[in-house]
Amino acid sequence: xxxxxxxxxxxxxxxxxxxxxxxxxxxxxxxxxxxxxxxxxxxxxxxxxxxxxxxxxxxxxxxxxxxxxxxxxxxxxxxxxxxxxxxx
Numbered sequence: 906x907x908x909x910x911x912x913x914x915x916x917x918x919x920x921x922x923x924x925x926x927x928x929x930x931x932x933x934x935x936x937x938x939x940x941x942x943x944x945x946x947x948x949x950x951x952x953x954x955x956x957x958x959x960x961x962x963x964x965x966x967x968x969x970x971x972x973x974x975x976x977x978x979x980x981x982x983x984x985x986x987x988x989x990x991x992x993x
Contacts, residue, residue: 938987939985939988942983942985946979946983949975953979
């Protein structure tokens with residue numbers, strides 16, 4: 906009976922450990938986890954810059970504060986928190 910309980914807890918612990926490592930990108934390539942988020946970030950950032958007349962018209966008057974705001978807004982939409990470091 907004790908060996909069955911011990912085996913059960915070992916399986917549960919191993920499952921939790923493997924899941925936590927895979928979430929951190931140790932077992933799964935981090936780029937694979939972030940691919941969708943990074944694509945959405947790039948699309949969002951491009952649209953934000955094009956939407957502003959000063960940035961999108963090529964006049965060169967795009968304010969750094971607006972660029973930072975666009976980065977912050979697009980990064981907040983990312984689902985995987987670790988992916989934000991690649992684009993901030």
